[in-house]
Amino acid sequence: MSEIQRVGVVGCGLMGGGIAQVCAQAGYETVVREVDQAFLDRGMSGIQKNLDRAVSKGKLEESERDAIVGRLQPTLALDDLAECDLVLEAIIENLDAKIELFSAVGKLCKATAIFASNTSSLSITEMAAGTDRAERFVGLHFFSPVPVMPLVEVVRCGQTSEEAFKLAYAFAESLGKSPIACGDNTGFVVNRLLVPYMLDAIRAYESGVASIPDIDTGMRLGCGYPMGPFTLGDFVGLDTLYHITDIMYNEYKEARFASPPLLRRMFLAGYHGRKTGKGFYDYSDDEPVVSDFVK
Ligand code: CAA
Numbered sequence: 001m002s003e004i005q006r007v008g009v010v011g012c013g014l015m016g017g018g019i020a021q022v023c024a025q026a027g028y029e030t031v032v033r034e035v036d037q038a039f040l041d042r043g044m045s046g047i048q049k050n051l052d053r054a055v056s057k058g059k060l061e062e063s064e065r066d067a068i069v070g071r072l073q074p075t076l077a078l079d080d081l082a083e084c085d086l087v088l089e090a091i092i093e094n095l096d097a098k099i100e101l102f103s104a105v106g107k108l109c110k111a112t113a114i115f116a117s118n119t120s121s122l123s124i125t126e127m128a129a130g131t132d133r134a135e136r137f138v139g140l141h142f143f144s145p146v147p148v149m150p151l152v153e154v155v156r157c158g159q160t161s162e163e164a165f166k167l168a169y170a171f172a173e174s175l176g177k178s179p180i181a182c183g184d185n186t187g188f189v190v191n192r193l194l195v196p197y198m199l200d201a202i203r204a205y206e207s208g209v210a211s212i213p214d215i216d217t218g219m220r221l222g223c224g225y226p227m228g229p230f231t232l233g234d235f236v237g238l239d240t241l242y243h244i245t246d247i248m249y250n251e252y253k254e255a256r257f258a259s260p261p262l263l264r265r266m267f268l269a270g271y272h273g274r275k276t277g278k279g280f281y282d283y284s285d286d287e288p289v290v291s292d293f294v295k
Contacts, residue, residue, distance in 0.1 A: 003085065003167065004028070004085040004086045004114070004167065004171050004174075005028065005029065005085055006028065006029045006030075006031070006083055006084045006085050006086075007023045007028045007029070007030045007031070007084060007085070007086050007087075007088065008030075008031045008032075008033065008080075008081035008084035008086070008087040008088065008105075009023065009030060009031070009032050009033070009088050009089075009090065010033045010081070010087065010088070010089040010090065010091055010101060010105075011033075011034065011089060011090040011091040011092075012032050012033075012034045012039060012040055012042075012043025012044065012074070013039070013043060013090065014144060014145075014237075014275075015090040015118055015142060015144060015146060016032070016034075016043065016090035016091070016118075017032075017043040017044075017046045017047050017146075018142065018144070018145060018146025018147055019088060019090055019118065019142055019146055020032040020043075020047065020072060021047045021050060021051070021068075021146070021147055022146055022147055022175045022176070022177075023175065024068045024069070024071040024072045025068050025147075025175075025176075026174055026175045026176065027071070028071065029071050029073070030071055030072050030073065031073045031075060031080050031081055031084060032044070032072055032073065032074045032075065033074075033075050033076065033077070033078060033080065033081060034074070034075075034076060035076065036076075037076060040074050040075075040076065043074075044072070044074050047069075047072070048069065050147055051065045051068060051069065052065070078104055078105065078108065079108060081105055081108060081109060082108045082109060082110075083110075084109060084113060085110075085112070085113055085114065086113065086114045086115075086116060086168075086171060087102075087105050087109060087113060087114075087115050087116070088115075088116040088117070088118060088140055089101055089102070089115075089116070089117050089118060090118040090142075093119060093120070093121065093122060093240070093243050093244070093247070095122050095123075095126060095127070098117060098119070098122065098127055099126075099127060099130035099131075102115055102127065102130060102131045102137075103130060103131065103132075106131050106132040106133065111133065112136075113133075113136070114136045114137075114138065114164055114167060114168060115128075115131060115133060115136060115137045115138075116137070116138050116139065116140040116168060117137075117138075117139055117140070118139075118140060118141055118142055119139060119141065120141055120187070120188075120191050120240075120244055121186055121187055121191060121243075121244045121247040121248055122186075122247060123157075123184060123186065124137065124138070124139040124155050124156075124157045124184040125157040125158065125159070125184050128157055128159050128160070129159070134157075134159035134160075135159050135160060135161040135164060136160075136161065136164045137157070137159070137160060137164070138154060138155060138156055138160055138164060138165060138168040139153065139154065139155025139156075139157075139182070139184065139188070140152055140153075140154060140155075140168060140171075140172060141153040141155065141182075141188060141190075142177075143190070144235070144236060150176075150177055150178045151177065151178060151179075151180065151190070152172040152175070152177045152178070152179045152180075153179070153180055153182045153188045153189060153190065154168050154169045154172055154179045154180070154181055154182065155182045155183070155184055155188055156181070156182075156183065156184070157183075157184040158184075165181075169181065186247060186248055186251040186252065187244070187248050191244060191248070192248075195241070195244055195245060195248060195257065196256040196257060197229060198229045198232065198233055198241060199245065199256065199257070199258075199259070199260055199263070200256075201215055201219070201228075201229035201230065201233075202229075202230075202233075202260045202262055202263055203260050205230075205262075205294075206260055206261070206262055211290070212230045212280050212281075212290055212294060213228075213230075213290065215228060215229065215230065216228020216229065216230050216231050230279075230280040230281070231280075231281070231288075233273060233279065233280060234273030234274050234279035234280055234281055234283075234288075235273065235274055236273070237272050237273050237274075237275055238263060238266050238267055238271060238272045238273045238279050238280075239267055239272040239273075241263065242259055242263055242264065242267040245257060245258070245259040245263065246259065262294070265293075266279065266280075266293060266294075269293065271291065271293050278291045278292075278293070279291060280293075280294055
């Protein structure tokens with residue numbers, strides 16, 4: 001295990017909850033901070049459900065589950081992060097909110113603590129520059145669903161020290177993940193390739209190439225992908241995809257990163273995928289069907 005013993009995870013949504021779960025599973029004392037009791041309760045009950053499912057499948061002993069839950073310290077108080085050796089944020093994809101958070105946390109935490117962001121597209125360099133410890137700032141980008149996906153992108157920027165990078169890399173390995181090293185280029189490795197692919201799928205649909213289910217089936221059966229691009233978009237969240245697209249387009253000014261009109265309209269209409277019950281598909285029944293927005 002690395003020198004890191006106590007981890008702070010800020011944000012307990014889809015990503016933060018998954019990250020907190022894998023940290024506690026790997027043996028770290030894990031403080032999970034949310035801004036709102038209802039968000040915190042929802043995130044913690046998601047973790048509990050995942051662990052209960054593992055117990056019912058015989059993959060985890062009840063005593064292990066209870067020990068994992070015992071290592072999680074849910075809180076609304078930022079002060080509870082003071083003793084953490086690593087503080088990892090997974091809050092909304094908004095640069096100002098992230099900089100404000102790290103500025104507050106910087107006043108609480110020891111100088112040796114490492115700060116990390118799970119951002120998928122914002123600049124690590126810009127976030128690091130807004131803190132009191134740019135040399136101890138990294139990106140740790142996890143993939144959804146976090147307990148299942150083995151990859152973590154470990155991002156270093158120009159200011160990151162070799163020591164902090166190595167610690168962060170070893171930390172990702174200690175979670176049982178397979179890290180890759182990335183520079184601070186918007187989208188890092190995976191989203192730089194994945195986002196244009198998903199946007200192209202939407203453009204293909206818009207120009208009448210095939211139906212949404214047929215494009216999904218094509219990529220699943222033709223390429224062996226576990227989900228087609230529309231199912232994946234709904235799974236990641238079309239609000240998240242739209243925001244990433246916006247950030248990537250602003251950075252690169254290349255047409256392949258620009259949001260297709262349909263994605264923007266679905267975002268504006270609140271068709272955000274699984275999380276809102278409707279996106280490209282409607283999840284009201286057991287079997288998803290194409291949603292009314294794109295029928
Ligand atoms: N949380 C926790 N565990 C989950 C889960 C979830 N949301 N969904 C599935 N699982 C677990 C199941 O419990 C099951 O565990 P066991 O093998 O231990 O029994 C395992 O995953 C497989 O699940 P299923 O058999 O139910 O379903 P599946 O075989 O269809 O797999 C999947 C589900 C893992 C999600 C698979 O469909 C998949 O890999 N999809 C692609 C996911 C992907 O591409 N993620 C990256 C998104 S991009 C991103 O995250 C980056 C970004 O910045 C936007």
